[in-house]
Amino acid sequence: MRLVLVGPPGAGKGTQAQFLAAHFAIPHISTGDIFRANLKGNTALGIEAKKFMDKGELVPDSVTNDMVKDRLNQNDLGNGFLLDGYPRNVAQAEVLRAILAGKQTPLDAALELSVDHDEIVTRLSGRRSCSNCQRPFHVVNEKPAVAGICDSCGGALIQRDDDQAEVIKRRLEVYAEQTEPIISFYRNEGLLITISATGPVNEITDSAIAALSRVK
Ligand code: AP5
Numbered sequence: 001m002r003l004v005l006v007g008p009p010g011a012g013k014g015t016q017a018q019f020l021a022a023h024f025a026i027p028h029i030s031t032g033d034i035f036r037a038n039l040k041g042n043t044a045l046g047i048e049a050k051k052f053m054d055k056g057e058l059v060p061d062s063v064t065n066d067m068v069k070d071r072l073n074q075n076d077l078g079n080g081f082l083l084d085g086y087p088r089n090v091a092q093a094e095v096l097r098a099i100l101a102g103k104q105t106p107l108d109a110a111l112e113l114s115v116d117h118d119e120i121v122t123r124l125s126g127r128r129s130c131s132n133c134q135r136p137f138h139v140v141n142e143k144p145a146v147a148g149i150c151d152s153c154g155g156a157l158i159q160r161d162d163d164q165a166e167v168i169k170r171r172l173e174v175y176a177e178q179t180e181p182i183i184s185f186y187r188n189e190g191l192l193i194t195i196s197a198t199g200p201v202n203e204i205t206d207s208a209i210a211a212l213s214r215v216k
Pocket of ligand 1: 007008009010011012013014015016031032033035052053054056057058059060064084085086087088092123124126127128136137138139141142162171197198199200201204
């Protein structure tokens with residue numbers, strides 16, 4: 001399964017990605033997670049990306065496309081992959097299509113997670129993320145078994161720097177201006193599947209798996 005997850009900030013891409021990647025036995029590739037891991041490691045890439053992430057802006061395509069190309073050249077993609085947070089504009093979607101065409105491994109689907117605006121703001125303002133593995137939790141909706149501790153790896157839960165109200169607002173504007181057009185792009189490619197991403201997490205996972213199983 002070669003899959004792209006599409007949806008606004010807070011739609012639940014990272015939450016669903018962990019279950020979908022496990023179900024289809026494919027790597028979960030999140031550009032946001034890669035940038036944050038680089039930032040934690042104090043690399044030049046991480047320091048550069050932070051300048052944009054802290055403002056809610058996209059990291060420049062020149063940086064992001066090369067990073068994704070490198071990742072897609074690694075040798076763990078025999079079963080496919082799940083891309084989360086990439087592409088994020090039509091230019092990136094075209095680059096991805098070209099990379100995959102070069103490998104004769106086109107996408108199977110672009111799965112859009114659809115959620116309304118008020119729900120997104122509630123989700124992002126209550127999100128806590130693992131400082132180690134980056135798994136998302138929520139102070140009300142997705143509590144960890146032990147407060148402040150990640151269920152998966154025992155890491156400390158923190159609030160992301162870009163989950164402040166002003167930055168959330170800008171991320172949503174950037175999504176509408178730059179990312180939403182990729183929905184039409186994938187609809188025109190015949191790859192778009194849209195599901196409602198409101199309701200219990202496990203029911204959304206089941207509905208995504210059912211929809212994707214009709215594709216492959
Ligand atoms: P990135 O890390 O990709 O952030 P994002 O797209 O804004 O998405 P989020 O991680 O905020 O949300 P999500 O949809 O994963 O939701 P989650 O599952 O956590 O990107 C961050 C930044 O990096 C960008 O702003 C940009 O600067 C840069 N960047 C990344 N990729 C780039 C690219 N390709 N090009 C350029 N720049 C790039 O869920 C959110 C919350 O809701 C959690 O608390 C969760 O527990 C809760 N929740 C989930 N599902 C449910 C549910 N069903 N019901 C109730 N609560 C739920």
